[in-house]
Amino acid sequence: MEIASGKGDLPPLTEKGRGRYSLIIYENLLKYAHADTWNRQLLHQYCTEYRVGIIGFYRSTENSPPLLKLRGLPLVLRTNQALWDCCVVSSSPLLHLTKPGTDRGALPGEDWTSFSSNHSTYQAVLHARAKDGAGAGSGDNPGPGFSLGLQATVVQDMGLYDGVRRVLFGQGLGYWLHRLILVDAISYLTNRKLTLGLDRHILVDIDDIFVGKEGTRMNTKDVKVLLDTQRQLRSQISNFTFNLGFSGKFYHTGAQHPSGHGLRRCPSPLRASIRFTCSCTRLGDVCGTSRSPALKSTPTLNLPATARASSTTTSCSTRFCFELRNRIRFFRWQLRCSSTCTSKISIFMTHLSNYGNDRLGLYTFVHLASFLRSWTNLKLHTLPPLQLAHKYFQLFPEQRNPLWQNPCDDKRHKDIWSKEKTCDRLPKFMVIGPQKTGTTALYLFLLMHPSISSNFPSPKTYEEVQFFNTNNYHKGIDWYMEFFPVPSNVTTDFLFEKSANYFPSEESPRRAAALLPKAKIITLLINPSDRAYSWYQHQRAHEDHAALQFTFYDVISARPGAPADLRSLQSRCLIPGLYSTHLERWLTYYPANQVMIIDGHQLRTDPATVMDEVQKFLGVTPHFNYSQALTFDPQKGFWCQLLEGGKTKCLGKSKGRKYPPMEPEAHAYLSRYYREHNVELSKLLHRLGQPLPSWLREELQKVR
Numbered sequence: 001m002e003i004a005s006g007k008g009d010l011p012p013l014t015e016k017g018r019g020r021y022s023l024i025i026y027e028n029l030l031k032y033a034h035a036d037t038w039n040r041q042l043l044h045q046y047c048t049e050y051r052v053g054i055i056g057f058y059r060s061t062e063n064s065p066p067l068l069k070l071r072g073l074p075l076v077l078r079t080n081q082a083l084w085d086c087c088v089v090s091s092s093p094l095l096h097l098t099k100p101g102t103d104r105g106a107l108p109g110e111d112w113t114s115f116s117s118n119h120s121t122y123q124a125v126l127h128a129r130a131k132d133g134a135g136a137g138s139g140d141n142p143g144p145g146f147s148l149g150l151q152a153t154v155v156q157d158m159g160l161y162d163g164v165r166r167v168l169f170g171q172g173l174g175y176w177l178h179r180l181i182l183v184d185a186i187s188y189l190t191n192r193k194l195t196l197g198l199d200r201h202i203l204v205d206i207d208d209i210f211v212g213k214e215g216t217r218m219n220t221k222d223v224k225v226l227l228d229t230q231r232q233l234r235s236q237i238s239n240f241t242f243n244l245g246f247s248g249k250f251y252h253t254g255a256q257h258p259s260g261h262g263l264r265r266c267p268s269p270l271r272a273s274i275r276f277t278c279s280c281t282r283l284g285d286v287c288g289t290s291r292s293p294a295l296k297s298t299p300t301l302n303l304p305a306t307a308r309a310s311s312t313t314t315s316c317s318t319r320f321c322f323e324l325r326n327r328i329r330f331f332r333w334q335l336r337c338s339s340t341c342t343s344k345i346s347i348f349m350t351h352l353s354n355y356g357n358d359r360l361g362l363y364t365f366v367h368l369a370s371f372l373r374s375w376t377n378l379k380l381h382t383l384p385p386l387q388l389a390h391k392y393f394q395l396f397p398e399q400r401n402p403l404w405q406n407p408c409d410d411k412r413h414k415d416i417w418s419k420e421k422t423c424d425r426l427p428k429f430m431v432i433g434p435q436k437t438g439t440t441a442l443y444l445f446l447l448m449h450p451s452i453s454s455n456f457p458s459p460k461t462y463e464e465v466q467f468f469n470t471n472n473y474h475k476g477i478d479w480y481m482e483f484f485p486v487p488s489n490v491t492t493d494f495l496f497e498k499s500a501n502y503f504p505s506e507e508s509p510r511r512a513a514a515l516l517p518k519a520k521i522i523t524l525l526i527n528p529s530d531r532a533y534s535w536y537q538h539q540r541a542h543e544d545h546a547a548l549q550f551t552f553y554d555v556i557s558a559r560p561g562a563p564a565d566l567r568s569l570q571s572r573c574l575i576p577g578l579y580s581t582h583l584e585r586w587l588t589y590y591p592a593n594q595v596m597i598i599d600g601h602q603l604r605t606d607p608a609t610v611m612d613e614v615q616k617f618l619g620v621t622p623h624f625n626y627s628q629a630l631t632f633d634p635q636k637g638f639w640c641q642l643l644e645g646g647k648t649k650c651l652g653k654s655k656g657r658k659y660p661p662m663e664p665e666a667h668a669y670l671s672r673y674y675r676e677h678n679v680e681l682s683k684l685l686h687r688l689g690q691p692l693p694s695w696l697r698e699e700l701q702k703v704r
């Protein structure tokens with residue numbers, strides 16, 4: 001979906017000869033009607049060529065003229081009307097989910113717009129009676145789809161006039177029938193490409209079934225009525241079963257006797273008829289996300305909060321009833337349509353007090369079911385929670401992957417976060433790579449600072465945690481936090497992690513930003529050709545079969561049909577060097593002022609200056625004097641930590657390897673390969689107001 005600017009300019013409609021949009025929606029029909037001739041022609045051409053329809057909404061204002069002609073269409077709009085008895089026209093070809101019927105009474109507001117036309121291309125979808133008797137019957141000559149004396153508030157243009165199919169609404173989506181018709185209009189105009197189908201699954205969860213205060217708990221009569229309602233609902237939703245949840249804490253603790261106190265245990269004959277599910281935070285296999293879908297790291301199937309149609313909580317029962325009473329009204333006119341009609345799976349999280357006191361919960365669901373039966377062709381189903389969860393992830397496979405967020409960023413999450421836990425065991429900044437750019441040297445230098453510390457080592461990946469880019473992510477945030485010490489002073493201590501594979505990873509920026517939105521991000525860039533060569537040498541040192549067998553030139557120039565191990569080595573050499581692509585991805589999730597781009601060549605030749613800039617960027621104190629703490633080790637050929645007594649601590653043999661220089665042929669190949677990407681990188685750095693590293697300037701010279 002793309003939201004176009006309100007200025008009237010059209011976004012590009014095609015890409016590589018293919019249409020980019022299946023449907024165009026104008027929130028304000030006048031923007032469409034008043035579009036300049038060029039844009040309008042372009043749009044019409046696109047709509048006819050790609051068989052794309054248009055939906056438009058007209059909302060009257062006090063300044064609207066009473067009668068309005070839409071430019072270029074044989075259509076007259078009559079604005080600011082009060083209307084009654086809205087009727088769904090049974091012959092409308094658009095109807096799919098919506099059943100014909102009449103919504104009796106006054107329509108909300110007195111600002112309705114109706115459409116009339118002489119052309120057979122228009123058919124009424126909804127029409128209503130004018131309060132004052134004015135309208136099509138009083139002067140206008142109604143077209144074939146229009147009934148005399150009735151005002152068409154939604155019309156369908158069959159495309160017979162100019163080849164474009166449209167559905168036009170004479171008001172917004174505040175009116176519940178408009179929402180139903182919109183679902184059908186989208187499906188119709190996209191030739192069912194964007195369709196929701198007619199199957200809907202409903203699950204009603206009644207939580208904390210034994211927790212209510214005395215006098216509000218369910219008594220035996222309440223349970224019997226609950227069962228009667230369940231039976232009644234089964235006539236519309238096969239096998240419908242209420243799901244009762246309890247925490248276990250209150251089970252078996254009270255009397256079964258209903259005299260004034262209500263149930264603390266369910267009478268055993270009834271238990272067989274109602275499905276009990278245990279509290280998801282403790283025992284369950286599946287949970288309907290009562291509060292914190294992002295927090296669970298136990299092996300449960302957590303549905304995202306969007307699966308929830310509505311929820312109440314257990315605390316003050318009077319507030320509940322009030323909330324629920326309002327909710328019912330809300331249900332009647334709005335929520336019923338927007339959630340249950342448009343969500344394939346609706347989970348209603350309700351509580352004991354919606355059933356044990358005035359039984360408003362039952363009232364709601366009986367009405368919901370009868371509303372859906374009267375107004376829609378939906379087929380209602382239910383499934384036990386675990387099966388429903390599987391169904392959910394079958395329908396929405398992209399939601400299988402969790403996105404962990406910081407539990408302490410949301411008060412509700414923080415309140416239920418274990419007392420023994422802290423959110424301070426998370427990094428304040430990250431060195432994200434890419435590999436072979438000097439990340440280990442930077443890591444070592446950072447650790448020399450008295451206020452900076454890193455994670456504990458991983459038995460598998462040593463100093464790198466590699467959480468955001470691998471399956472470790474599915475081990476959850478508890479697993480991640482265990483790698484970090486509890487800081488002795490949260491404000492002054494800087495925890496960080498360095499995982500050099502985060503940089504080119506598709507998933508990492510989104511995941512990192514969800515958990516660590518305020519973190520600072522440090523990346524190092526060297527000439528991507530040198531980076532590629534260093535990786536090749538790294539793999540040779542690790543006796544990688546392809547690296548030993550093939551020359552560097554063979555690797556970088558391998559063709560698509562080459563052996564898999566060669567192709568895999570090739571992409572590990574080349575892909576991380578597409579710097580602008582990866583950086584743009586990080587910059588869509590992190591603001592530019594949280595991202596520092598270091599010239600890796602400068603870190604190698606002048607580390608003290610770079611480390612001063614890093615300290616400034618992080619805002620870390622006290623200032624650490626790296627010019628005194630680092631020294632150049634001629635034997636190693638790199639800068640190293642200066643220890644007491646003049647000794648040095650350098651990186652191991654695997655960093656700063658000795659290998660022959662790159663063949664000129666490979667050099668030339670890579671300069672060509674990275675040319676465009678380097679140009680893009682220079683534009684990006686320019687946009688960020690950052691200086692160009694010397695290696696990039698040299699590469700750009702070659703372009704000219």
Ligand SMILES: Nc1ncnc2c1ncn2[C@@H]1O[C@H](COP(=O)(O)OS(=O)(=O)O)[C@@H](OP(=O)(O)O)[C@H]1O
Pocket residue numbers: 434435436437438439440441500534535537538603604638639640651654655656657
């Ligand atoms: N001070 C210091 N000491 C040693 N090495 C240094 C230093 N500064 C930068 N470099 C360069 O760092 C290159 C290795 O980069 P990384 O640490 O990012 O490699 S890795 O991704 O962690 O394997 C390594 O690459 P190679 O020369 O190819 O081994 C070095 O060139």
